[in-house]
Amino acid sequence: MAFQFGVPQALFGVRRILPLIWSKEPGVREAVLNAYRQLYLNPKGDSARAKAQALIQNLSLLLVDASIGTIQCLEEILCEFVQKNELKPAVTQLLWERATKKVSCSPLERCSSVMLLGMMARGKPEIVGSNLDTLVNIGLDEKFPQDYRLAQQVCHAIANISDRRKPSLGKRHPPFRLPQEHRLFERLRDTVTKGFAHPDPLWIPFKEVAVTLIYQMAEGPDVICAQILQGCAKQALEKLEEKSTPQDDPKETPVLSTFLLMNLLSLAGDVALQQLVHLEQAVSGELCRRRVLREEQEHKTKEPKEKNASTETTMEEEMGLVGATADDTEAELIRNICEMELLNGKQILAAFVPLLLKVCNNPGLYSNPELCAAASLTLGKFCMISSTFCDSQLRLLFTMLEKSSLPILRSNIMIAIGDLTIRFPNLVDPWTPHLYARLRDPAQQVRKTAGLVMTHLILKDMVKVKGQVSEMAVLLIDPVPQIAALAKNFFNELSHKGNAIYNLLPDIISRLSDPEGGVEEEPFHTIMKQLLSYITKDKQTESLVEKLCQRFRTARTERQYRDLAYCVSQLPLTERGLRKMMDNFDCFGDKLSDESIFSAFLSVVGKLRRGAKPEGKAIIDEFEQKLRACHTRGLDAIEETGQGGSQKTPSAKKQTLVSRHQHRASATSDNDFVTPEPRRTTHRHPNTQQRLTKKKPRIVFSSDESSEEELSAELTEDETPKKTTPIRRASTRRHRS
Numbered sequence: 113m114a115f116q117f118g119v120p121q122a123l124f125g126v127r128r129i130l131p132l133i134w135s136k137e138p139g140v141r142e143a144v145l146n147a148y149r150q151l152y153l154n155p156k157g158d159s160a161r162a163k164a165q166a167l168i169q170n171l172s173l174l175l176v177d178a179s180i181g182t183i184q185c186l187e188e189i190l191c192e193f194v195q196k197n198e199l200k201p202a203v204t205q206l207l208w209e210r211a212t213k214k215v216s217c218s219p220l221e222r223c224s225s226v227m228l229l230g231m232m233a234r235g236k237p238e239i240v241g242s243n244l245d246t247l248v249n250i251g252l253d254e255k256f257p258q259d260y261r262l263a264q265q266v267c268h269a270i271a272n273i274s275d276r277r278k279p280s281l282g283k284r285h286p287p288f289r290l291p292q293e294h295r296l297f298e299r300l301r302d303t304v305t306k307g308f309a310h311p312d313p314l315w316i317p318f319k320e321v322a323v324t325l326i327y328q329m330a331e332g333p334d335v336i337c338a339q340i341l342q343g344c345a346k347q348a349l350e351k352l353e354e355k356s357t358p359q360d361d362p363k364e365t366p367v368l369s370t371f372l373l374m375n376l377l378s379l380a381g382d383v384a385l386q387q388l389v390h391l392e393q394a395v396s397g398e399l400c401r402r403r404v405l406r407e408e409q410e411h412k413t414k415e416p417k418e419k420n421a422s423t424e425t426t427m428e429e430e431m432g433l434v435g436a437t438a439d440d441t442e443a444e445l446i447r448n449i450c451e452m453e454l455l456n457g458k459q460i461l462a463a464f465v466p467l468l469l470k471v472c473n474n475p476g477l478y479s480n481p482e483l484c485a486a487a488s489l490t491l492g493k494f495c496m497i498s499s500t501f502c503d504s505q506l507r508l509l510f511t512m513l514e515k516s517s518l519p520i521l522r523s524n525i526m527i528a529i530g531d532l533t534i535r536f537p538n539l540v541d542p543w544t545p546h547l548y549a550r551l552r553d554p555a556q557q558v559r560k561t562a563g564l565v566m567t568h569l570i571l572k573d574m575v576k577v578k579g580q581v582s583e584m585a586v587l588l589i590d591p592v593p594q595i596a597a598l599a600k601n602f603f604n605e606l607s608h609k610g611n612a613i614y615n616l617l618p619d620i621i622s623r624l625s626d627p628e629g630g631v632e633e634e635p636f637h638t639i640m641k642q643l644l645s646y647i648t649k650d651k652q653t654e655s656l657v658e659k660l661c662q663r664f665r666t667a668r669t670e671r672q673y674r675d676l677a678y679c680v681s682q683l684p685l686t687e688r689g690l691r692k693m694m695d696n697f698d699c700f701g702d703k704l705s706d707e708s709i710f711s712a713f714l715s716v717v718g719k720l721r722r723g724a725k726p727e728g729k730a731i732i733d734e735f736e737q738k739l740r741a742c743h744t745r746g747l748d749a750i751e752e753t754g755q756g757g758s759q760k761t762p763s764a765k766k767q768t769l770v771s772r773h774q775h776r777a778s779a780t781s782d783n784d785f786v787t788p789e790p791r792r793t794t795h796r797h798p799n800t801q802q803r804l805t806k807k808k809p810r811i812v813f814s815s816d817e818s819s820e821e822e823l824s825a826e827l828t829e830d831e832t833p834k835k836t837t838p839i840r841r842a843s844t845r846r847h848r849s
Contacts (some may be wrong), residue, residue: 127174211250223265223538241273248296300326301336316378322610417542432644519555530569633675657680661680661692
C-alpha cells in the first residue's frame with residue numbers, strides 16, 4: 113500500500129517481503145504472492161501491450177542492484193505466476209522483442225528482459241526451449257568485444273530448460289542433454305577462449321556460468337572443457353613466447369600478465385569442481401538408471417521356474433540389500449576415479465597443479481589481491497576432488513587462512529574449508545580450532561563469513577560443539593548489526609537441539625570471564641543475558657545454580673566473582689533452586705561484602721518473592737537474612753582489617769579468613785582457575801597463613817584442551833595433526849587430597 117501511494121523508499125520494503133516466499137507456512141507464502149499480484153499483475157494501461165510494458169518496467173526496477181538472494185526469490189514468485197497462467201502472453205511477447213532489439217531499449221533493459229525470460233522458463237521451459245537458437249544469437253554472437261553480462265544471463269536462462277525436467281522424469285528416462293556438436297557449445301567454447309586474453313572483469317563470472325552450463329547440458333562435457341582449457345593455456349604460452357625475444361638475456365625469466373594467470377587458474381578451478389559434480393551426480397545417476405533398467409529387463413526375460421528358484425535371493429531383494437551393494441560399487445568406482453585419476457597421470461587438470469601450488473606458496477612473489485583470491489579458491493576446488501590431495505594441502509590452506517593480510521582471501525578460504533569439512537570431515541576435524549579463531553578476525557567481512565560457515569557446520573552436526581563456541585557468543589555484541597543478528601539466530605537454532613546450550617554454558621562462562629582472554633564486564637552481561645534466556649527447564653536451572661555456586665571456590669578474581677553472581681541472578685529460579693543455593697551458601701557467603709555481588713543475590717530474592725507461595729516465603733526470608741548478615745559481617749571485617757592490620761586474632765570470622773586467603777592466592781597465580789587448600793579443623797597460628805599461598809594446581813575444563821593449542825599454522829612437519837578421527841577426551845581435573 114505504501115508503494116502504491118508513492119511513499120519514498122517503499123521499494124526497499126517491497127524487496128524485504130521477498131524472502132518470505134520460502135516460508136513453510138502456506139498462509140505467509142500466499143500473502144507474499146497476493147502482495148506481488150496486487151503490485152505487479154494489474155498495472156495501469158489502456159491496452160494489453162501498455163499493461164505489459166508497465167509490468168516489465170516495474171519488475172526490472174526490482175532487479176537493479178539486486179542480490180543473488182533477491183533474484184532467486186523473485187524467480188520463485190514468477191515461476192508460480194507462470195505455472196498458474198497469470199502472466200499474459202503480451203508480457204512474454206514484449207520481453208522477446210526487447211531481447212532481440214525489435215523495440216528500442218538500453219543494454220541494461222535488454223539484459224533484464226533476458227533475466228525475466230529465464231525466470232519464467234523455470235515455470236514453463238518451452239518459453240526458452242522453443243527459442244534456443246534465438247537466445248544463442250542474442251548473447252553469444254560472434255561480435256567482439258562481447259557483452260559478458262548479457263551472455264551470462266543467456267546461460268542462466270538456457271540452464272532453466274533442464275532444471276525442471278529432472279524431478280519429473282525419474283530414473284526411467286535418460287537425462288536431457290544436447291550433442292557436443294550443438295551450436296550452443298560451439299559458441300560457448302569460442303566466446304570463453306577468445307575472451308581469455310582480454311582483461312575484462314566480467315569474463316570471470318561469465319566463464320564460470322558457461323562451464324556449468326556445458327556440464328549440465330552437453331554430452332561428454334569433459335571433452336569440450338578440455339578443449340577450452342587447452343586453448344586458453346596455449347594463448348598463455350604464446351604470450352610468454354612473445355615477451356621472450358632472442359635478444360633478451362637467457363637468464364631473465366619471461367613474465368606472464370597477472371590477469372592471464374588469474375584467468376587460467378580460475379578456469380581450471382571451475383572445470384575441476386564441475387567435473388567432480390558431473391561424476392558424482394550425472395555419471396553416478398546414469399549408472400544407477402541403466403542398472404535398474406537392465407535388472408528389470410532380466411527379470412522380464414526369466415522363465416517362471418527361474419523366478420521361484422531362489423527364495424534367499426528374493427528376500428535379499430526385498431530387504432534392499434542387492435540394490436545397496438550395487439550402489440556402493442558404483443560409488444566406489446566414482447571415488448576411485450576422483451582419487452586416482454583426475455589429479456594424477458596424464459589428465460589435463462593435473463597439469464595445473466604445480467602452477468597452482470607455486471602461486472599459493474609464494475604470496476610475496478604473487479602478491480596481486482585478485483590473483484591470490486582466484487588461486488586460493490581454485491586450490492579449495494582441487495582439494496574437493498581427492499582426499500589424498502586435500503590432506504597434503506590442508507596445512508597450506510590453514511596457513512593462508514591465518515597469515516594472509518587480505519580479508520577477501522581469508523573469507524574465500526573459510527568458505528572453501530567449510531565445504532571440505534562436509535566432504536572430508538575426518539581430515540579437517542583436527543584443525544577445528546583454527547576455524548573458530550576466524551570468528552575474532554579483525555575484518556568484519558571475515559567474521560561474517562566465519563559466522564555463516566560455523567553456523568552451517570555446527571547445526572548440521574559436521575563440527576563438534578566445543579567450549580570454543582564462546583567465540584560465536586562474542587559475536588552477539590559485534591558492532592556490525594548483521595553479524596550480531598547472525599549470532600543470535602545461531603543460538604536460537606542451537607537451543608532447539610536438546611541440551612546443547614546448557615551443556616556449553618559452564619565452559620562459555622569460564623572463557624568469557626577469563627581475565628586474559630575474555631570480554632569486558634558489560635559485554636559479558638549482554639552475552640550471558642541472551643544465553644541464559646534459553647535455560648527454561650527447572651532441572652537444568654537447579655543443576656546450573658549448583659555448578660555456578662561451586663565455581664565461586666575456584667574463581668580467582670573479583671571480576672569472576674561478580675560475573676558468576678550476575679549469571680545466578682539471570683536464571684529463572686524456583687524454590688528447589690533456592691534450596692540448592694542454601695546448600696552451597698558457604699561457596700559464596702564470604703564474597704557478599706562486594707556491593708554488586710550482594711545486589712545480584714538480592715535481585716534473586718526479589719524475583720522469588722514475586723511468584724512465591726505462602727509456604728515458601730519462610731525459606732526466602734531465611735536466605736535474605738543470611739545474605740544481609742554476611743554482607744554486614746563482611747563490611748565490618750574489612751573495616752577491622754583496615755584498622756588492626758596483622759594484629760587480627762585466629763578467632764576472626766572464618767569467611768573473612770578464606771576470602772583474604774583467596775585474594776592473596778589470586779595475586780600470586782597467573783594460571784587459570786585454582787583449587788584452594790582444603791580447610792583443616794585444627795587452629796593455625798596467623799603466621800602460618802603464608803603457607804597457603806603456594807602455587808595451586810590448575811583446573812582444566814574438559815572442552816578446554818583444544819583451545820590451549822597454539823593457533824599457529826606454520827608449515828612445519830612436527831605440528832601437523834596426526835589424529836584424523838574425533839578424540840575421546842576425559843576430564844583432566846585433578847583434586848588435591
